[in-house]
Amino acid sequence: MTDQQPVVVIENLTKRYGDFVALDSLSMQVDKGQILGFIGPNGAGKTTTIRILVGLSKATSGRATIAGCDCLTDSRKIKRIVGYMPDDFGKYNNMRVSEYLDFFGAAYAIGRRDRVRRIDETLEIAGATHMKDLFVDALSRGMQQRVAIARTLIHDPQMIILDEPANGLDPQARIDMREILLRLAELGKTLIVTSHILPELARVCDLVAMITKGKLRAFGTVDDIMRDIKQRRTFEVLLLDGQSVEPVATQIRKWLDQKEPTGLESKNAEATQAVTADSAQTLVRFETSLTDNQLSELLNQLVASDHAIAQFRELATDLEDAFLSVAGAGAQGDAT
Numbered sequence: 604m605t606d607q608q609p610v611v612v613i614e615n616l617t618k619r620y621g622d623f624v625a626l627d628s629l630s631m632q633v634d635k636g637q638i639l640g641f642i643g644p645n646g647a648g649k650t651t652t653i654r655i656l657v658g659l660s661k662a663t664s665g666r667a668t669i670a671g672c673d674c675l676t677d678s679r680k681i682k683r684i685v686g687y688m689p690d691d692f693g694k695y696n697n698m699r700v701s702e703y704l705d706f707f708g709a710a711y712a713i714g715r716r717d718r719v720r721r722i723d724e725t726l727e728i729a730g731a732t733h734m735k736d737l738f739v740d741a742l743s744r745g746m747q748q749r750v751a752i753a754r755t756l757i758h759d760p761q762m763i764i765l766d767e768p769a770n771g772l773d774p775q776a777r778i779d780m781r782e783i784l785l786r787l788a789e790l791g792k793t794l795i796v797t798s799h800i801l802p803e804l805a806r807v808c809d810l811v812a813m814i815t816k817g818k819l820r821a822f823g824t825v826d827d828i829m830r831d832i833k834q835r836r837t838f839e840v841l842l843l844d845g846q847s848v849e850p851v852a853t854q855i856r857k858w859l860d861q862k863e864p865t866g867l868e869s870k871n872a873e874a875t876q877a878v879t880a881d882s883a884q885t886l887v888r889f890e891t892s893l894t895d896n897q898l899s900e901l902l903n904q905l906v907a908s909d910h911a912i913a914q915f916r917e918l919a920t921d922l923e924d925a926f927l928s929v930a931g932a933g934a935q936g937d938a939t
């Protein structure tokens with residue numbers, strides 16, 4: 604395998620439990636040193652995919668390889684290449700951090716002298732050097748998560764798979780976790796990181812795969828996904844006078860009812876519902892899929908009316924909105 608070849612190759616991976624399709628023809632690739640954010644709500648199929656990747660579960664059809672090794676048939680090699688951190692830390696009473704890591708190092712058949720060195724190295728990468736002599740079960744969730752990362756790195760895997768590493772962490776610990784992920788990528792590791800919380804990963808991921816109901820809904824860089832997903836945009840009209848809010852909201856509703864794709868009553872109803880008047884903040888907010896050209900007509904009408912308009916602005920759409928848009932579109936598609 605050369606450096607140019609993707610480290611992870613997933614081709615048409617499908618997993619059925621009886622009649623239930625947990626994973627439906629999933630395909631994607633991850634290159635060396637990249638961080639893939641694997642995003643999806645509970646039950647989407649993330650853990651199913653990961654279990655197949657680390658050789659713990661057999662796909663019904665399709666294929667997955669890591670560094671050229673088949674995840675099913677080369678499972679011994681996969682265990683050497685991959686470090687897997689499940690979302691559950693487990694119970695390790697009466698064990699100091701160094702003993703805990705030594706235990707896992709020995710399980711990987713790392714010699715005693717190398718284990719001593721690896722324990723120091725992995726604790727340093729995970730920012731947990733000062734925890735070395737503490738008892739594992741006395742550590743906070745965030746500290747335990749760092750120790751779990753050190754454990755995942757103990758055999759120096761080239762590929763690291765972390766299942767919900769930020770789960771249960773406080774905001775600072777989440778930021779620290781992101782720093783650790785970036786450090787690992789800098790060290791040349793390839794990472795797959797799952798989350799059901801999107802913005803958390805968006806800042807550190809090179810790639811994002813969004814999955815719902817076992818199907819890949821979007822795959823690409825964060826920018827690609829934001830550009831490609833056709834979504835309704837949100838606008839705000841800020842008014843100078845609170846009394847203008849209701850009449851302007853009514854004017855926008857009427858205009859949207861005429862201009863949004865016609866012929867479908869439900870569409871119009873949706874557009875109408877998407878206009879909200881906020882008297883306290885003297886603004887009207889609305890959602891639309893109309894273009895800037897079309898919206899300029901509305902802006903002209905509003906400016907020509909008796910109401911003093913302070914601002915007409917588009918609200919930034921974040922990845923969370925994009926995800927909801929993808930998930931919603933996918934769910935509608937499945938229903939038809």
Ligand SMILES: Nc1ncnc2c1ncn2[C@@H]1O[C@H](COP(=O)(O)OP(=O)(O)OP(=O)(O)O)[C@@H](O)[C@H]1O
Pocket residue numbers: 620623625643644645646647648649650651652799
């Ligand atoms: N052994 C099993 N037998 C039957 N159904 C299963 C089994 N394992 C998982 N499933 C189902 O497959 C679907 C995908 O589950 P999976 O655990 O992969 O989701 P997930 O995206 O990891 O969600 P979560 O974040 O909740 O772990 C779920 O509907 C789950 O109930």
